[in-house]
Amino acid sequence: MEPEEIREGxxxxxxxxxNSWKAVWVVLSEDGVEFFKKKTDRSPKGMIPLKGAALVSPCQDFSKRTLVFKLTTEKKQDHFFQASHVEEREFWVKDIKRAITCLQGGKKFARKSTRRSIRLADTINLTELYTLMKDQDDGVKELKLEQENRVFNHCFTGVTVVDWLISMEKARNRPEALMLAAGLLNEGFVQPAGDRAKDGAESAELTTFLDHTDALYYFADSGFFCEGYSSDEDVLLKEEFRGNIIKQGCLLKQGHRRKNWKVRKFILRDDPAFMHYYDPTKGDEPLGSIHLRGSVVTAVEFVPDAKKYNIDGNLFEIITSDEVHYFLQASTSEERKEWIKAIQAVSKSGK
Incomplete structure (x- = not known):
């Protein structure tokens, strides 16, 4: 029997x-991880056996790359993967760890309901805690804070986090709250924003989270951005990033000139209504943006000028108010529906 496929993306x-980093299509099965150059390829570029393998997450071997996890085979060969956002990394890590555990015990793969933290007590679930912290009503409030001639948007102080953990009875005292906050930082849920917080995160101390009013942090999946005092044009550009993140992930995008398809990371924000796209293998600077106010998005079955081998269904098109056409391809029909629904809602309500 063929091994059951657990996750792909x-x-x-x-x-x-x-040392180059490239976007690949990854398929996790009960006994291994296969990766392909393209989703439509029939033969994988490689296969990583999970028997006897070990997984490390977060992997902090690369200072400029967050959301990396490391998979080490029984023969001590390291494989490094990077997700596009926190939730995506958590899904992959949880399923890979579970697959390894099931192989060791000779059991068939079955998902557990929660993932336990290795560093913290068994009763602590950092994923659930992160969700509570991001709650619009009762969570940690994201603010615009000024420090050293820079403005930090969608961020908060270390003191705010510690106070919130105690007030919500997630910790009994400040040292306990500091341990929880350090766990959130080390797992990549919370990121350092200013120089003080970054210095603390890169120090050799066990507890890297700082309980200070001048230590700034932000949620990994927030609309955080930093701006200096600059020209009006630059400030206008930064306005694009003020909205809350509604949805994010990787899609295939057709280029406007060469009509070839490439994997791009997309971040959809609501107010103002923008969809930015990035090269997932590189930094945080967007390659471009799509202003969605007044745009039309529809599912399509055909794309002009597309090479035949790239067509694999789940296509959709965005037509902006300026009559610019963008052709995108989701991994599944369900994912296509989710993106279309989210973009339609933002295009009607966002500025």
Whole structure:
């Protein structure tokens, strides 16, 4: 019998020979991880056996890359993968760890309801805690804070986090709250924003989270951005990033000139209504943005000028108010429906 497929999707993988990072299509089965150059390829570029393997997450071997996890085979070969956002990494890590555990015990794969933290007590679930912290009504409030001639948007102080954990009875005292906050920081749920917080995160101390009013942090999946005092044009550009993140993930995008398809990371924000796209293998600077106010998005079955081998269904088109056409491809029909629904809602309500 063929091994059951558990999860599939786009991840960025570090080359085993060269140090280049490339977006690949990854398929997790009960006994291994296969990765393909393209989703439509029939033969994988490689296969990583899970028997005897170990997984490390977060992997902090690369200072400029967050959301990386490391999969080490029984023969001590390291494979590095990078997700596009926190939830995506958590889904992959949870399922890979469970697959490894099931292999060790000779059991068939079955998901557990929650993932336990290794560093913290068994009763602590950092994923659930992160969700509570991001709650619009009762969570940690995201603010615009000024520090050293820079403005930090959608962030908060270390003191705010510690106070919230105690007030919500997630910790009995400040040292306990500090341990929880350090766990959130180390797992990538919370990121350091200003220089003070970054210095603390990169220090050799066990507890890297700082309980200070001048230590700034932000949620990994928030609309955080930093701006200096600059020209009006630059400030206008930064306005695009003020909205809350509604949805994010990787999609295939057709280029406007060469008509070739490439994996891009997309972040959809609501007010103002913008969809930014990035090269998932590189930094946080967007390659471009789509202003969605007044746009039309529909599912399509055909794309002009598309090469035949790239057509694999689940296509949709965005037509902006300026009559610019964008052709995108989701991984599944369900994912296509989710993106279309989210974009339609933002295009009607956002500025």
């Amino acid at each position: 786009y991840l960025v993988k570090k080359g085993t020979v060269l």
